[in-house]
Amino acid sequence: MMKKLEDVMNKKVVICPACGSDSIETIETEKTIKEPYGEPLRISINEYTCKVCGIQGDFLDNNDQIISTAIESAKKNSIYNIIEDLSQKKISMSAIERALDLPQRTLSKWKNGLSSPSASGVTLMYAVRTYPWLLDVAQHKFDPIVSRDVHIKAAVSDLLKMIPVIQEDIFTESGMIATSNSLFMYIKIDKKDQNTQIESSKRENYSLKDVSFTEVTE
Ligand SMILES: [Zn+2]
DSSP, X not given: OOOOXXXXXXXXOOOOTTTOOOOEEEEEEEEEEOOTTSOOEEEEEEEEEETTTOXXXXXXXXXXXXXXXXXXXXXXXXXXXXXXXXXXXXXXXXXXXXXXXXXXXXXHHHHHTSSOOOHHHHHHHHHHHHOTHHHHHHHTTTOHHHHHHHHHHHHHHHHHHHSOOOTTOEEEEEEEEXXXXXXXXXXXXXXXXXXXXXXXXXXXXXXXESOOOOOOOO
């Protein structure tokens, strides 16, 4: 039987763990590993089928190792991209380190691969990249009032980006209806032509369901 290149390179001939036959069919599977904010990483893993007794599996017991190494490398790539993004947004690394109570120069070490964040450190970085305003919250030592205001301000700013506002359009009607668990907003826009005649009218609705409101007393 002709030996496969990878077996020669691994200096290992694949043998069936059940019957000892070396008549093995190799099935190569491509897998994509992707972590948030990272580029997808393609890996290939081998599964084997014994042509004599028919059992299938990872006879060389390599796949778990290959996958976990790939996940680790995908995480490093994510952390690199996140730190790069944050620096491009002109957020100072030492300000982030202070806000998150990280030792000085931790981020540059993570970025250069001189050290790696723990699993919770990685999750923290995903959270900060997704919601950069968390840094503001952390900077204020999670003060409940500041946290609420920072959060609402960020949410409203995101909400405004969802509403297509064009300067010449005229809002003829708008309103907001809040119930105990939902928020409904609507705007009616009249598009006018040069002679200020109404060209078209449209109404846009925005609704957020399952919102919980809490009464705030200050
Ligand atoms: Zn076999």
